[in-house]
Amino acid sequence: MAHRRRTPLSVVFTEPNIATVGRSYAELQHMPCEFAVGEVDFADQGRARVMRVNEGVLRVYGEQGTGLFLGAEMIAPRGEHLAHLLSWAAQSRLDVPTMLDMPFYHPVIEEGVRTALRDLCAKLRLRPAPPPRSIDCGPGS
Secondary structure: OOOOOOOOEEEEOOOOEEEEEEOOHHHHHOOOOOEEEEEEEHHHOHHHHHOOOOOOEEEEEEEOOOOEEEEEEEEEOOHHHHHHHHHHHHHOOOEHHHHHOOOOOOOOOOHHHHHHHHHHHHHOOOOOOOOOOOOOOOOOO
């Protein structure tokens, strides 16, 4: 019995973690689809600041037109957990708006994923851009 191929996932256990999920930026540049990039810098992310691990960047990729989540690359605090979460989304072939409709709790590092997805969603022209330098925390944010 053949097993279904899983979404590519790679983690380097450094501080901060380095991880890739799904398609990388380099791979996407050689594919025929148009894509956009969403990003969050952890320097000003609430939970990362409190934990004093506020360094790193998460980039998420989505397909123009469909909003399909394509992959992510990061050097991020708790990146192993972020990558695991994002691999489930890629494996499930979720689109970015559906991912944003999932619960994001406060205060957690995963709120950085929401910030990057909001940026991506705006660049995919699927939702309005979030306000500049939004604190991005609290219930319903």
